[in-house]
Amino acid sequence: MPIFHAIVLGAVQGFTEFFPVSSSGHLVIVPWLFGWDDFDDESVQKAFDVAVHLGTLVAVVHFFRRDIGRLVVEGIAVATGRRRPASVDGRLAWLLVLATVPAAVVGVVANDLINDLDDELWLIALMLIVFGIVLFIADRLIPSRSADSFAGRDATAMGIGQSLALQPGVSRSAVTISVARRLGFDREAAARLAFLMSMPLIVGAAVFQFNDVGGLDGIPSDLRWPFIVGIVTSAVTGWLAVWGTLRLVQTRSFAPFVVYRIALGVLVLALLATPWR
Secondary structure (H helix, E strand, O other): OOHHHHHHHHHHHHHHHHOOOOHHHHHHHHHHHHOOOOOOOHHHHHHHHHHHHHHHHHHHHHHOHHHHHHHHHHHHHHHOOOOOOOOHHHHHHHHHHHHHHHHHHHHHHOHHHHHHHOOOHHHHHHHHHHHHHHHHHHHOOOOOEOHHHOOHHHHHHHHHHHHHOOOOOOOHHHHHHHHHHHOOEOHHHHHHHHHHHHHHHHHHHHHHHHHHOOHHHHOOHHHHHHHHHHHHHHHHHHHHHHHHHHHHOOOOOOHHHHHHHHHHHHHHHHHHOOOOO
């Protein structure tokens, strides 16, 4: 795998993990568009996907490190009974854990089906278009709730929505933001909750897939440097994506992402209808 490919795919993962455009979908589409075939073994390809996801985990943890510190401290205080009634942060900590349950269950139960469909380009393109329209509709609502009002029903609804993102093309951030907007949260609160919700799921998916590919032993020695470069690139670009999205939604809508999703989906379907690929 050339270092250049690792940089490009790391950047693709970093930006698209937090922009509502589907990182898993882009990790399939980009190599297909450029005709890259860097992995002889599907398990090694999945290991690379896990690696660049870990880079974006580093990015979001660093960006929200102060929030995470408060959530952990207050969450432990609630669990040990030292905080009664629960503080806003303590309640939010456990609700974020609750929100990961639906996706975790679906991921384990439907793992084989997901693996069978995760590289179907026509389905990825269709999901880009469909959930781009969903995001557009949700973004036109005029909610006013802040993240402090996050409740159990919100965690459940957003968690169920997040489970749909196991299909590439849907986008974890797009679907959770859409559900949050439908529940009445403003754009900044919806994006912040979506990003915080992503952390436990990324950790769980990374551990699950890393064990599935055989850990470090499953990575060929000649690919160690491309893996490292991909992780670093995805971490840097992921941080920029979180920062940029939160800045954007303070004054703008998600419309640019909607246009991009639909345009990319239509392009992929059009190319699939030709002998080009």
